[in-house]
Every structure is written in C-alpha cells, then in structure tokens.
Amino acid sequence: MDTTVLKCPGCGSSLPYNAEKGLWVCETCGAEFSQEEILKMTETKSDADIDINKSEYKEDTTPDPDQPELNLYRCQNCGAEMVADQNTASTFCVYCGSTGILKSRLEGKFRPKYVIPFSQTKQQAIAAYNGLRRRRFLAPKEFGKRENIEKIAGVYIPFWLYDGQSEGYVEGERHEVTKWREGDYVCKKTDVYHEYREGMESFEDVPADGSEKFDDDLMDSIEPFKLEELVPFNYSYLSGFLAEKYDVSAEDDEERANLRMNNSLKQSLTSTINGTLVSSKEDIKCKIEYVDYVLLPVWMLNTFVKGKPYTFAMNGQTGKIVGDIPIDKLKSFLFFLGMAVVGFGIAALFAWLID
C-alpha cells in the first residue's frame, strides 16, 4: 500500500491545500504554491523527491466479519501508525496532523477524472453551522454552538456524473369543468379529453454520490455544484482533506440518476398540456450515454445535541449547508400555543368587527 505526504520543498513540513487562498500553504514556513507549481512538482519529480514513499509495513488484517475492514499505514512524516478503512483514500495522522494520501486507493478504475477543489474553509463551515440558528428559535439552545461540534472534516466524496437521454410518453385524462346556476341547482359540465405526449430530453452531469458511507439524501441536498469548475484530478488537491473512493459502482448508482431524468422529462411533457391530468400513466426510459467519476468537496460536521447525534454537510464549493435541525419539544409546544392565542385573538377581533 502507498501513502503519500505532500511536503514543503523548503522546510519539509506538511503542505495542505488552503481553500481560502486556492493555494498550497506550508503550515510551518508559510510558503505558498500555486496549482501550476504543485502540478510541476508532482509531474517532474519522482515520488521519492516529493516524499511519496511506499510503506512496507502492513499488519495482519485477517477480516473479522463483524468489523469493517481496517488497515494500518505508517505516516511518512512522523512514522506513527494510521488506521483507515478500505474506502479511505486520504486520511490524517493523529500525531502530526499531516495528510496521508493512500495513492493506491485512487488508481486504476478508482482514479477520479476530475475534482472540484475546496473553496470554503473550515471557519466558513463552522460559521455556516452557527448561522443555521438564525430565525430558527425552536432549535435547542445547545444547537449551533461551536463547543458541541463533535467533528468537522473536509472530505472529497466520490460522485458519478451521468450524461443520458430520457425518452417516453405520458397520457391521461384531462377534465374541463364549467359551472353555472339554474335556480336552486348548481350545474357542472365536465368535458373529458384524452391527452398524449411523447418526447425526449437530454441531461448532462446528473450527480449521484458513490459512497455508502454518506447519506444519499444529504448528498442530494447540497447540490448544485458548479461543475464548470471541475479540474483534472491531481493527488495534491487531497492534501489537508479526507478523501473516499467509491464503493457503489456506476451501474448500481445509475437508477438514482435515471429516476431523476425520467421525472424531469415527465414534467417537461406534462407542461405542454393545458391543465392537469386527473389520471395518468407513463412509460419513460432513460439511456445513460456517458459517466464521469469525480471527487466533490464537502464539509462534514457532526454534532451532539442532548446526547443525540446530528450530521450536517456543507457544499465545499458553494457553501450551501444542509442537515435536519433538531427542534426543542417544549419550545415547539409553547410556540404552537402562542400562535393559537394569536389566532384566537384575530378571530375574536374579526368576529367583533363584523358583529
């Protein structure tokens, strides 16, 4: 197994990617390196020159069926041992804090084609988390406080980007209703029409995360990413962050993207109907034409509120933060009661005015 530590060529310290500056900044001497410089270093120098060493150390890892597969690696910076599960591609040394990139995990079919570098810093992620409290007065008082953040980490999460075309039809009945009055009777005339629409639509870069570890809905919710900012993958972008390789194949993940594309085509087709279908059926199929494997930046934040864990995710590119915010039951009840009192007051006032 390979581990890689990106080190400063000046002082030999760890050289993480700085999201705020968009540069690699040495934690010790402060030297800054641009994307071009880093790429030049990784392309022109040998692995040994930039301290990409092969670790010969590997402990016996006879799989335990009840435990996730864990492997031990030696930190190339301080020599300490690091533990990582089978899908981890980049991790931290708990002793020196340097990033250990498990290069072999991102090779061959696991090598991403593109990556979006982090634009949002850890401080911005914490500030966004704190900002979730704003105008959400039903959240428990413990929520949103920095001291309750259990863990925060920038993670490159594997995503599949699907290009495809949906094709099919929607048909159903549409009712046109006319009402009029005849004396004491209300008459309703209903004209029934059969509507049929058939068509096709193409989609580009529909994302679906390729990791079992991360909740699909959470990953859906941090969309959209500005995919025009994708850059060709380079290991150096992982410096300072965690990274995962995919454990859900493109074929297995395809259904999620298909469903989204088919739903969108259905909406496009029904939007051409002047009205709503009261009963409908459709047959829409999607054909995936192209798939890209990319790493997208996400700040994962774990917090405990009243002993219960909550996970939040922030789009590491756009800063959009998502997660279900806890609600204090007592506050919620009091708010409802307060609104009921206000509602009663409005109703009573209205009744008094019309009396």
Added chain:
Amino acid sequence: MKNIFSIILLLVVCLSGFAQNDKYSIGERTAEDLHVKKFQVTEANIEYVLTTPYVDTSYKIYDYAELLTETQRNAIKQRCREFMKNTGLDIAIVTLNENPKPSFNDYAPSDVYIQDFYDYNDFKEDGVMLIIDKFYDKNRYYDAGLAADMTLLGDRVENYADHMKPLYQDGDYYGEIMWFIDETEAVYLYEISFPKWKCLIFALLFAWIIWGLHRKKYKLVFKATSADDYKKQGSFKLTKKSTQFVRTFTTRTYSPKSSGSGSSGHGSSGGSHSGGGF
C-alpha cells in the same frame, strides 16, 4: 301644500279605522302622536305606522284570532318570559283571522303586518316574532336586529315549515307556538356559542399553519427527485402530441341560494331584519 297635508291626514284617519281595536292596545295612533320610538316616521311610512296597532309589549302573545285558551295564552306568555331571560331577545306571537292591512294589497298583508307590528311597537331591537294568519291561511316569522344578523330564522325556513306546518294543519296552534319558541331558543343558544368554537377552530388552524410553515425551516434534507438543473439546453423534443375529446357529462346539485324568503320590503324598519314563512 296645505291641501296635500289635509288629504293625507284624512286618508290617515280613514285608514286608522281599519287598525284592529283590541284588548292588547294601549292607545290610538294619531298623526300627532304616532307612538314610534325606534324608527323615524316619514311621509313614506306614516300610513303603515297608523294602521299598526299600538300594543302593550309585555303581553307577548296577541291572540286576535282567539285560537288559544286562556290557560294556553298564560303558558305561552310564561314561556316567552323564559325565552327572553335565556336569550336576551324579545318575542311576540300574533294570531290573526282578518286582513290586518286591507289597504295595502300590493304586499302580502301579513308580511307587512309582521314587520310593522314588531318595529312600530316598543319591542326590543333584537327579537323574533311569529304570526299565525288564519285569514290568509299563512304563517310568517320574523327576526330583527341581532337575530336578523344571525339569520336566526331566515336560514331555517324549511326546518320551521317542516315541523310547524303539520301542527298548524292539525289546529294545534299551542303546540306550534311552543315548538317555535323552543326551537328558536335552541338555535339562538347554539348560534351564540358557536362563534367561540369558530374562533377556537380558526385559532388551532392558524397555529397549525404557522407552526407547520416554521417547522419547514428545520428540514433541509430532501431526496432529489428531478434533474431539472442538469437539462441540456434546447434538448427537449416533443415527438408526438394529441388531444382527443372523449365524453362530456353534466351534474346538478341542489344548493339553494338563500333559504329565507326575506322581508316585505316596504321599508318600515331602519334596522336589520329578515323572515320567512309557509
């Protein structure tokens, strides 16, 4: 001008002769003393005022047609007092066996009479009244003021007719009157308490909507169900499109506009009123 006034006065005096002279009256109405406190009398309604008997409002039951026994009249009077105590509304019950307004045939006489009887006597502004008119074989009821605002009787004409008509046809006038009082009291008490329930229901609904809308702010995680953000510009192609007429059908639902028959409309009353009958 003097001549016109003299003609009107003469007409008024002649017409006043038609007004029922009865044991319930407490005086005669004259052009000089009309005994009307609640409404302004003008040239337009002076004739109506003068042809309306001026009665003692404490009787409550005015049995001109002599349809009831003395015992029944007393029982009804007692029940009317209970009604007034329970509801705060005034009440008047009138029976007739002759045309009460012979000179105003353009309106249904009892329709005119019922309003005038209530409005030009000193009944409370809020109240109800029933006329059993044997002359025209007709029953009328009337609500004024608050009772009219609530359309206490106006919205329930059919219900009143369904229950009172059989009693009327059987000659059970006492039963009919007592049913009218009981039902009106029950309806009023229900109506008067109902707004509190309406307010409470509105309050709960209001709280639920605001609470629900606010709670939405706490759920930020959703499954993505569409790929609208990833559509290839201009790629949507509609290859087949058809709209075919299949069938048509018509339904009719009974929904009366307003079940009350309304007032006679000659404008005797300045306050709100409504009524009905069968």
